[in-house]
C-alpha cells in the first residue's frame with residue numbers, strides 16, 4: 001500500500017504517484033509506459049494518465065507493482081484492473097501481472113493447453129489469479145526458469161498439485177521439494193509441444209521453455225531492449241558466467257520461435273521465425289563483443 005507521505009517529489013502532479021518503497025523493477029513502465037518513466041534509481045509518474053485507457057493501464061501497473069509502491073490520491077477503485085489479469089499476450093498465452101517482490105518484479109506467464117495448463121515462473125499467489133487459473137482448468141505444470149523467480153511456487157503447488165520443474169543446478173533449500181529436477185545440458189521434451197532447454201549463464205541452472213516452436217519463455221536469459229531495438233542479455237545481472245550464457249544463446253539458434261517472453265525487460269514478437277533468428281544471431285555477436 002503506497003503512502004502519500006513517502007511520495008517522490010519528482011512525480012508529475014496529480015492523482016497517481018510512486019513512493020520511496022519502489023525497487024525500480026520496471027514492471028510499471030512496461031505495463032503503463034504512457035504514465036511511468038525511469039528516474040535515477042526508481043520509477044516515477046512522468047505524466048498523469050490523459051485518457052481512460054491510460055488510466056486503466058496505470059491501475060493495472062498499480063495492482064501489479066511488487067512492493068505496492070504506486071498509489072492514487074483519490075484511492076481509485078482498482079477492481080477492474082485486478083480483473084484484467086491474466087492478460088492475453090497472444091493466442092492461449094497470458095501475462096499474469098501481480099509480480100512478486102521475491103522475484104524482483106519478474107513477469108510470469110500462463111499457457112492454456114488441452115493437455116494441462118502451464119504456469120511459467122511465479123506471480124504472487126493472489127486470490128484473483130488462483131480463481132482465474134481454477135476457472136481455466138488449474139495448473140498442471142509450473143516451469144521455473146531459474147532459482148530467482150520461484151516466489152510463491154509452494155502456494156501454487158498446494159492449490160493445484162502441479163508438477164514443479166526446475167533444473168537441479170538451481171535447486172535451493174526453498175525449492176528442494178520440487179517434483180521434477182532437470183539435469184544436464186541437453187534439451188528435454190516435457191510434452192509434444194513443450195521443450196525445456198537448459199541455458200546456463202545467468203545462473204548455473206537457468207533453462208528456457210519453448211512452447212509449440214512459437215513462444216520462448218526466457219526468464220532472465222534473453223529479452224528485448226526498446227532502447228537498443230534489439231535482443232539483449234543482461235551483462236550486469238549475469239550471476240554465473242557470461243561466456244556460458246553466450247554459448248547458451250548460440251544454442252537457441254537451432255530452434256524456431258516467434259515470441260520472446262522474458263521475466264525482465266520487454267517482450268518481442270518477431271515478424272517470422274527467420275527474422276527472429278536473425279535478431280538472435282545479432283544478439284550472439286553482440287554478446288561475443290562484450291566478453
Ligand code: SF4
Pocket residue numbers: 018021022023024025026027028029042043061064065066067068069070105
Ligand atoms: S512496479 Fe513498483 S517497484 Fe517496480 S518500478 Fe514500478 S513502482 Fe517501482
